Amino acid sequence: MDRNRFYEVKSVIELLLSASRTKEYKIAERKQNFIHKKCYSLKNLNAQCSQPPTNQFLILLFSPNLHSLRKIVKESEKVVKQNRLLLKTFIRAVWWLALQGCAFRGHDESYSSHNRGNFLELVNFQAELCKEIGDIVLSKAAKNAKYIAPSIQQEILKIIADLVRSKIRDEIEDAKFCILVDEATDESHKTQMALVLRYVDVDGVVRERFMEVVVVDDTNSITLKTQICNILSHHKLLVENMRGQGYDGASNMRGEWNGLQALFLRDCPYAYYVYCFAHRLQLALVAAAKEVSDVWLFFSKLTSIVNFVTISSKRHCQLQSIREDEIVDLIVGLIKFVLYNVLDLLVGVHITPLLAELLNCFIQFVHFLKIL
Known part of the structure; x- marks a missing residue:
């Protein structure tokens, strides 16, 4: 008798005995009833696994039922792996949206909608990148285990928040x-x-x-x-x-x-x-501005100007364009002033063309930035 074979069968039976009676293990229960009808229940078999193998055990060991038991275990492991991947996908989506401060829900989250909200779109994006995820989420998920309800999202978010608070508490000690x-x-x-x-x-x-x-x-x-x-x-x-x-x-x-x-x-x-x-600083500034008429007039006019410009996108673009031209002219004028004064002080004619060429390149670069 191969003892490795013997302990392998023992581990399979113990796994079946410890499994919860869910939908996936109904087949295992049928196998158990089948063996029980032959006066060889799984409990008795498990008890005998601690004893040396007997002839009855050898009969069961090489029976075709063992292949079915192995298949059940493999299928259950596959389901567990898929469920964990499904949960990890949703946790990543919730974590990313919370980190970026984005909204979860969409205005229209139906299947016909072109934009189903940040959460569902992010899950769909992960499904497009990974085929394993695409085979188990959203429309391809089980109808009773989609895990896309707002209550599920809130529950995951609450767990993440509790973990963060626990980490802060550990820091404080x-x-x-x-x-x-x-x-x-x-x-x-x-x-x-x-x-x-x-x-x-x-x-x-x-x-x-x-x-x-x-x-x-x-x-x-x-x-x-x-x-x-x-x-x-x-x-x-x-x-x-x-x-x-x-x-x-x-x-x-x-x-x-x-x-x-x-x-x-x-x-x-x-x-x-x-x-x-x-x-306190805000109150001090407000009180000081009220006492000085020029300061109060400046801030009141400034508020009106800001509102006048920001209320129109056309005015805002025009003001931004004018400001960019002023900044470029100031930079070019400053560089010209510095370089030409340096040129007057330099000794050696051979350096002057080099600096002039450098200035020309800088001006072209500034105009390039202006176009951008």
């Missing part, structure tokens, strides 16, 4: 951190709060990581604090490790008694509040 918070209203008129964490990693590099954006019912300080604490506790970040807060100058944020910074200071006295410098 038990270090101290600061929070940067701001709220805004999006196009759907929902108020959203963005949370950014600032910390120093193990290499001593200051990092600022966007952590999460959540929809809030209102923007009062208690609501914002509750949402922030929920996010921090979800990622097992202690408020006691907070060492800084950065907000704008709104009363709900910087309020001395009931503002968001005051509420966190009660829990952690080391979480010092820092007024956003960009917001």
Whole structure:
């Protein structure tokens, strides 16, 4: 008896016993029932695989049923491989669209549409590049396992986002951190709060990581604090490790008694509040411009000019063309001035033609760029 043959049969039977009772293994169940009718169930056979081979086992070993069992295993492995390739294709599409900040859905995602949206078009593009992918996605996929529904896309995107947040959490470890918070209203008129964490990693590099954006019912300080604490506790970040807060100058944020910074200071006295410098600079410029009439007039006229030019593509092209001509003339004039003054100071006539030729080549190059 060939023992390699014996253990090969044993591994096949163990694989069938451990397989889930899905659609692909119904044939295996029929084979099991067939063997059971001959008073030789798979369980008993598996138990005897630990014993030396018997005559009954040798009969089954060389029976034609073994070929069927092998074929079932190979088919199941093929299905698993195809399913993994299918899932990898969709994950690549979701990851790329999320990285580039592109929309997923299309206006018309039907089969007759010429543009079915970024996600489906990207999957189709991968199918055109790889025949193995083209044989298992979209129209050639199983009707009950296409995996192109928006809910599937959102689920994959959520898994990727959770992995990114987990990576950020691993970077922070038990270090101290600061929070940067701001709220805004999006196009759907929902108020959203963005949370950014600032910390120093193990290499001593200051990092600022966007952590999460959540929809809030209102923007009062208690609501914002509750949402922030929920996010921090979800990622097992202690408020006691907070060492800084950065907000704008709104009363709900910087309020001395009931503002968001005051509420966190009660829990952690080391979480010092820092007024956003960009917001302070903007307010300072606006206040300074209002006090000086010439500056206020300049910015008001500048806004009108920008709106007048940008509202028309024809005016924008004309202005851009005029500006390009001015830049080229300035560069050519500057180069001529520098080179001709250098020529007057040079000793040796043989250098002058070389520099003149260099100047001529540069002028031609500038005109070539102008044409482009």
